Amino acid sequence: GAGVSQSPSNKVTEKGKDVELRCDPISGHTALYWYRQSLGQGLEFLIYFQGNSAPDKSGLPSDRFSAERTGGSVSTLTIQRTQQEDSAVYLCASSINTGGYTFGSGTRLTVV
Amino acid sequence: AQRVTQPEKLLSVFKGAPVELKCNYSYSGSPELFWYVQYSRQRLQLLLRHISRESIKGFTADLNKGETSFHLKKPFAQEEDSAMYYCALKGVTGGGNKLTFGTGTQLKVEL
Numbered sequence: 001g002a003g004v005s006q007s008p009s010n011k012v013t014e015k016g017k018d019v020e021l022r023c024d025p026i027s028g029h030t031a032l033y034w035y036r037q038s039l040g041q042g043l044e045f046l047i048y049f050q051g052n053s054a055p056d057k058s059g060l061p062s063d064r065f066s067a068e069r070t071g072g073s074v075s076t077l078t079i080q081r082t083q084q085e086d087s088a089v090y091l092c093a094s095s096i097n098t099g100g101y102t103f104g105s106g107t108r109l110t111v112v
Numbered sequence: 113a114q115r116v117t118q119p120e121k122l123l124s125v126f127k128g129a130p131v132e133l134k135c136n137y138s139y140s141g142s143p144e145l146f147w148y149v150q151y152s153r154q155r156l157q158l159l160l161r162h163i164s165r166e167s168i169k170g171f172t173a174d175l176n177k178g179e180t181s182f183h184l185k186k187p188f189a190q191e192e193d194s195a196m197y198y199c200a201l202k203g204v205t206g207g208g209n210k211l212t213f214g215t216g217t218q219l220k221v222e223l
Contacts, residue, residue, distance in 0.1 A: 031209050040121070042215035043156075043198060056210060091156065095209060100146065103156040 002026075004104035006092050012110045013082055021077040021107045025094030032075050033101065034067055037089040046090075049075065082111045114139050116201050118214035125189050126222050133184040133217050135173075135199030144202040145175055145182040146211065151195045159184075159197070169193070189221045 005024040034046040045059035049069045069075040093101035115138040147159040160168045162175040200211040
């Protein structure tokens with residue numbers, strides 16, 4: 001596609017429920033990243049996929065968070081048993097190997 | 113470990129005044145530095161990167177390895193510059209293409 005697409009754009013969920021966030025990167029971009037944007041916290045790195053290499057999961061805050069990337073394209077970020085502190089904007093970005101990032105518009109997650 | 117510090121959460125200047133958004137970094141190797149900008153209700157987008165040594169929308173930034181800084185500057189602020197600005201670092205010697213971001217500075221240009 002022309003840009004990085006994320007869905008849903010907004011998600012309200014009850015505490016304890018699982019959520020799935022989707023990212024469709026730019027075609028041909030080998031790298032895909034997930035970040036979390038919270039007020040006053042800046043952009044917090046979550047996970048990074050590069051080609052067929054094992055993902056860098058060093059930023060995932062707990063084992064409730066996981067992500068996968070199927071066929072080197074679409075990625076899904078899953079948060080299990082959501083907590084109120086998970087409320088944030090989840091941003092996806094993609095890049096050609098060493099290039100600058102192109103960001104999606106994000107998914108605003110609200111846990112009530 | 114990589115770290116980016118943006119000491120100002122909010123910077124308010126008058127239109128036509130000079131702007132300097134501060135960014136300091138911590139990294140033991142050779143870094144690449146970037147500035148990203150997010151205008152109201154728009155996506156985060158790349159503003160400039162130090163290896164390009166270019167001026168975008170009148171903004172420049174010089175990497176100072178001695179002071180470990182990459183401050184963003186513009187001689188005359190415009191109203192349309194009001195936005196959130198993030199400084200980011202990529203560690204060339206490790207971490208792949210992963211960027212570490214600062215906490216951001218909200219720039220408000222007043223008339």
